[in-house]
Amino acid sequence: MRKKHKITTFxxxxxxxxxxxxxxxxxxxxxxxxxxxxxxxxxxIKKSNTVYISLSGTDSFVLKPGLPVLPMFTKTFAFPSGxxxxxxKCVADKIEKIKxxxxxxxxxxxxxxGKIVEKKKTVxxxxxxxxxxxxxxxxxxxxxxxCGLEGLERKVFLSLRFYPVRELSDNIVEFVSGARVEIEYxxxxxxxxxxxxxxxxxxxxxxxxxxxxxxxxxxxxxxxTKLVSLEDIPHQGRDRAEDLKYYIKDAIDNFGxxxxxxxxxxxxxxxxxxxxxxxxxxxxxSDLYFADIYDGNGNFxxxxxxxxxVFAEFNYNGNFDRMDLYPDVYLGRLACxxxxxxxxxxxxxINYENNKAYTQNWFSNIILCGGDTxxxxxxxxxxxxxxxxxxxxTMDGFMGLEIWASNGKVYYASNIASAFxxxxxxxxxxxxxxxxxxxxxxxxxxxxWIPTGGYxxxxxxxxxxxxxxxxxVISACSCSKFDEKExxxxxxFVSNGNGGGIASLxxxxxxxxxxxxxxxxxxxxxxxxxxxxxxxxDHSRYFGELWGNALRRYINEKAGSNDxxxxxxxxxWQPFGDPTLSIRSSSQKPNKPLTPxxxxxxxxxxxxxxxxxxxxxDGDQIYxxxxxxxxxxxxxxxxxNNGETVTATHKWEKKGEYSIKVRAKDTHGVLSGxxxxxxxxxxxLHHYLFFEKIYFIIERYLSR
Numbered sequence: 001m002r003k004k005h006k007i008t009t010f011x012x013x014x015x016x017x018x019x020x021x022x023x024x025x026x027x028x029x030x031x032x033x034x035x036x037x038x039x040x041x042x043x044x045i046k047k048s049n050t051v052y053i054s055l056s057g058t059d060s061f062v063l064k065p066g067l068p069v070l071p072m073f074t075k076t077f078a079f080p081s082g083x084x085x086x087x088x089k090c091v092a093d094k095i096e097k098i099k100x101x102x103x104x105x106x107x108x109x110x111x112x113x114g115k116i117v118e119k120k121k122t123v124x125x126x127x128x129x130x131x132x133x134x135x136x137x138x139x140x141x142x143x144x145x146x147c148g149l150e151g152l153e154r155k156v157f158l159s160l161r162f163y164p165v166r167e168l169s170d171n172i173v174e175f176v177s178g179a180r181v182e183i184e185y186x187x188x189x190x191x192x193x194x195x196x197x198x199x200x201x202x203x204x205x206x207x208x209x210x211x212x213x214x215x216x217x218x219x220x221x222x223x224x225t226k227l228v229s230l231e232d233i234p235h236q237g238r239d240r241a242e243d244l245k246y247y248i249k250d251a252i253d254n255f256g257x258x259x260x261x262x263x264x265x266x267x268x269x270x271x272x273x274x275x276x277x278x279x280x281x282x283x284x285x286s287d288l289y290f291a292d293i294y295d296g297n298g299n300f301x302x303x304x305x306x307x308x309x310v311f312a313e314f315n316y317n318g319n320f321d322r323m324d325l326y327p328d329v330y331l332g333r334l335a336c337x338x339x340x341x342x343x344x345x346x347x348x349x350i351n352y353e354n355n356k357a358y359t360q361n362w363f364s365n366i367i368l369c370g371g372d373t374x375x376x377x378x379x380x381x382x383x384x385x386x387x388x389x390x391x392x393x394t395m396d397g398f399m400g401l402e403i404w405a406s407n408g409k410v411y412y413a414s415n416i417a418s419a420f421x422x423x424x425x426x427x428x429x430x431x432x433x434x435x436x437x438x439x440x441x442x443x444x445x446x447x448x449w450i451p452t453g454g455y456x457x458x459x460x461x462x463x464x465x466x467x468x469x470x471x472x473v474i475s476a477c478s479c480s481k482f483d484e485k486e487x488x489x490x491x492x493f494v495s496n497g498n499g500g501g502i503a504s505l506x507x508x509x510x511x512x513x514x515x516x517x518x519x520x521x522x523x524x525x526x527x528x529x530x531x532x533x534x535x536x537x538d539h540s541r542y543f544g545e546l547w548g549n550a551l552r553r554y555i556n557e558k559a560g561s562n563d564x565x566x567x568x569x570x571x572x573w574q575p576f577g578d579p580t581l582s583i584r585s586s587s588q589k590p591n592k593p594l595t596p597x598x599x600x601x602x603x604x605x606x607x608x609x610x611x612x613x614x615x616x617x618d619g620d621q622i623y624x625x626x627x628x629x630x631x632x633x634x635x636x637x638x639x640x641n642n643g644e645t646v647t648a649t650h651k652w653e654k655k656g657e658y659s660i661k662v663r664a665k666d667t668h669g670v671l672s673g674x675x676x677x678x679x680x681x682x683x684x685l686h687h688y689l690f691f692e693k694i695y696f697i698i699e700r701y702l703s704r
Contacts, residue, residue, distance in 0.1 A: 262287070
């Protein structure tokens with residue numbers, strides 16, 4: 001009887017176990033997100049016979065060459081890795097038709113950021129073959145799905161793109177005031193291993209001894225690091241590049257790695273050539289291949305879905321491979337060619353991190369190099385300087401060292417060298433290039449290139465800015481094309497043992513830009529902007545994370561648009577540097593300082609005092625920096641206690657109008673934004689204030 005009871009109990013337990021397993025595997029309930037999106041009324045701005053459409057709250061535009069420029073709004077949802085998106089529903093709210101008084105502005109054709117070409121030769125029918133079909137766009141919304149990293153967590157991304165204004169005919173548009181979104185999804189039953197490593201370094205065995213100090217340094221900083229020789233990686237794929245990609249996948253699955261550092265040039269470490277046809281070059285190198293490990297469903301992404309051993313085909317001989325492109329690891333490459341170069345770069349990285357470069361006073365500078373990238377554009381603007389200005393606005397709290405055509409400084413390479421010697425956390429070069437040179441134009445002078453002779457690899461190699469090393473972003477053609485015989489410009493910044501940069505981002509192939517005021521809304525110009533937005537808005541703490549966040553922002557907005565040049569822009573954005581390089585603290589930034597207080601009507605040659613204060617969310621001590629508006633500043637003052645009032649003095653030597661503004665940083669080097677400015681007027685006259693008051697009284701009397 002007792003034996004029978006035991007058998008019954010055993011079978012009941014067995015049934016219970018299988019019931020639990022069945023519920024976990026088969027019975028997981030779908031979950032739902034609902035969201036209501038509201039769009040304000042569009043504004044129609046007429047200039048000559050062209051109508052520009054503006055919509056507050058939208059963050060981008062539909063830019064299809066030869067087709068109407070229309071507002072676009074993107075919203076991205078992130079779910080735990082392994083989540084299954086079951087259903088997406090979007091219902092448009094009230095729809096109204098609006099008559100347009102004129103022709104809607106059409107998007108211009110992009111140009112190559114390596115040389116200016118005639119408009120008719122800029123792109124061919126093979127690249128932009130989309131014809132206008134009304135309504136345009138054909139749908140109110142589209143979506144794009146993939147998986148990748150957000151911070152240090154793997155996520156499934158669902159990016160929704162809304163088109164609140166659509167063209168029905170040449171003079172009629174359709175406007176939707178909002179949309180109701182429903183997303184049905186199923187959470188995963190398991191997640192990736194958290195494993196025992198953070199960083200995987202892959203190199204030739206001949207570099208192993210020289211890399212060991214970097215491994216030891218990383219481990220001492222809490223970055224668990226594994227060094228592997230390429231020779232020890234097993235053969236699992238059709239070539240060594242695929243072997244390496246499979247090894248990275250295994251390292252994610254088994255060890256939970258988030259970062260990969262490849263050490264070696266294109267000869268030492270495999271590269272993957274990808275085939276995105278822009279009619280000017282058919283293939284280029286893409287290290288993103290080694291970072292995009294999984295597709296949108298969590299399966300291995302070969303970048304060769306048609307199995308013809310031609311990788312990442314997009315508009316190539318009529319073939320299209322399917323890739324989600326989101327990085328699943330943060331990647332960097334040190335394109336070293338010999339042991340000496342490895343030693344020098346390793347020393348730079350270790351010193352940069354030991355010195356906590358982001359806490360140094362010079363780090364809050366940003367070098368901005370630009371001119372007129374596309375002379376003769378419809379908006380008559382200097383695209384390089386325009387892009388630089390947008391970056392400076394994003395990097396609120398940084399001080400711009402402006403090397404521009406408009407101020408004459410970019411004419412001479414020596415001015416760029418001086419800015420590097422002053423020190424900066426970042427440098428941006430916006431213009432034209434090839435593997436060995438960067439250059440730009442003066443305003444509307446297409447046949448004049450500046451700096452004279454270009455800014456070349458030998459200029460970079462001669463930089464001697466010591467340990468004041470910026471992250472360098474190059475928005476130009478092919479400046480990071482490292483599969484050439486000689487060092488490319490982007491890698492030269494990093495390989496310079498006497499200075500240069502600590503890391504760089506740039507294109508491995510021909511880059512494309514939109515001209516005029518749309519330069520920052522797509523292609524290389526948008527990727528350039530995203531690289532700085534990733535620092536400011538995504539709070540990227542590591543160089544590889546900054547690269548990954550820049551890509552993620554671009555993919556969320558542009559991927560899936562069936563645009564050849566968008567795919568090329570994503571795949572050619574190359575990171576040179578250590579992906580785990582610390583570039584900021586996790587500390588919260590101080591609050592924006594109060595508008596400085598003090599006299600706003602002053603006499604030149606006399607000293608005046610101004611005060612301000614702010615607080616830090618973490619209670620840290622605070623440094624202050626006064627910009628007097630006349631080209632001078634206080635430098636960093638402090639530290640002061642949290643909330644303590646600080647006073648600074650200054651005298652102006654020239655008559656004029658100035659603006660005083662203040663920024664702050666905590667003891668971890670985290671910057672606040674700039675304060676609101678205090679405008680002041682400086683005069684020669686001792687009795688300036690008296691006469692101004694008399695004038696004011698007379699003016700009021702006469703106006704009665």
